Amino acid sequence: MGWKSSLAIKFHLGFWFYLVGGGAVYYYIEDPLYHLPPQPKTMTINATFCQHLVNLVENYIRNIVNVPLEPNDSTVRKKVTRDSCNDLTNSGKSEENGNHDVAWEFSSALFLCMTILTTIGYGCFSPNSSWGKVFCIFYGLIGIPICGILLANTSDYFSNGFLRLYKQRQSKQQRDKWHGIFIAAIIFLLPGLVVFFFIPAATFTYLEDWSYLDATYFSFVTLTTIGFGDIIAAQETNYPQLWLYRIGWIVWVMLGIAYWVTIISFITKALRSKRLRERWEKTSHAISLQAKEMRRIVKQLSTNDLNGNFAFTALKSKIAFDFSSKLSTFIGSIRAERKRQPPPDE
Structure with a gap:
């Protein structure tokens, strides 16, 4: 391990x-x-709401029995008011806080x-x-x-x-x-x-x-x-x-x-592997082109050295030096990429 x-x-x-x-x-x-112990909640019943409820019940009873209720007959009204308000008030007493x-x-x-x-x-x-x-x-x-x-x-x-x-x-x-x-x-x-x-x-x-x-x-x-x-x-x-x-x-x-x-x-x-593969292929292609250019320069250098063209030799030596610097940069970037992630499999 x-x-x-x-x-x-x-x-x-x-x-x-x-x-x-x-x-x-x-x-x-x-x-x-x-x-x-749970803390009970109380519900406040509005008197207007209770009266409205009583009126609805009266209308419902009147429509069912088809008998008009006398104005002074308050028995039904009192009972409905008392029972309805008590039921609504008691329904809130059993509620508790959420965590309980x-x-x-x-x-x-x-x-x-x-x-x-x-x-x-x-x-x-x-x-x-x-x-x-x-x-x-x-x-x-x-x-x-x-x-x-x-x-x-x-x-x-x-x-x-x-x-x-x-x-x-x-x-x-x-x-x-x-x-x-x-x-x-x-x-x-x-x-x-x-x-x-x-x-x-x-x-x-x-x-x-x-x-x-x-x-x-x-x-x-x-x-x-x-x-x-x-x-x-x-x-x-x-x-x-x-x-x-x-x-x-x-x-x-x-x-x-x-x-x-x-x-x-x-x-x-x-997705990152795909992008890295594309960069790898582009870098490899660029190095291949630079290598071909290097071989061509070296071949020309050897030919001009034999002919005694020292100005041309100095110029191409500078080009070769610049290429070596670029090649070192390419190799350094490749090594850095390989440390971050291995080259993609073919």
Whole structure:
């Protein structure tokens, strides 16, 4: 195992420790607030609205029984007014704050940290305490770049493998066509769509009782880090293994986002490889022309030296020196290109 592989493994382990550590901190900070008694909300009923409702009921009764109500017969009006207003008032007392609708446990804290690091930000869990909000700022400032580097390294590794496979399966003529790169990207993208979109969508349909369209929509919104938060998985508290469900969600998010970035990285590298191949061919052609010119100059130099034409010899010596400088510049640029990326395969 090379030092790069060892460093990558350590970096991955460090990220997961950072995630778990952040979850532990948030679980400790936010746990008391999530277990506070829910604060009831009251609904103020406008008297005019109640009177309007009573009038509607009177008109409805009058149309049904076809018997006009006497003006002094207030029994129905009083009863309807009292019952309607009481029902409307009581309906607001059972409403609670959003954070108390979901269970808070350690897996919830991990869920929160994952939405911070991946910038998905559903909004189902959020810091409520002052310390939690302060910690979110510093945790995100450090963790978001770490997550970005992790995803970049992972996608770079797999995209290089895709690029090698692409070069092996395509001829040089096919690789030089722009549309071939995008066709190959679509071919490599299809297995990922099945594994990270369609199969998880079927799983969410079963576990969350969603439609398949909603489940696919949720998968796309999550893995592209759009994160609207209109529908969210792993929030129901009646699952016997809710913590396992949330851990599976975290793993799915990391792998899915990494695969998505891998495809984008593959397209970028394939296009860059094509441009590099074009530059390589142009440079090789220019060097070939300069080499032919050099051979012609040397041949003329040898001929004029024998004839004693020293002025011509000096002139051609200067031309030869200029060519040597240009040749050195070409060779230096080629070496620099080779350090950045190996020459394209033929």
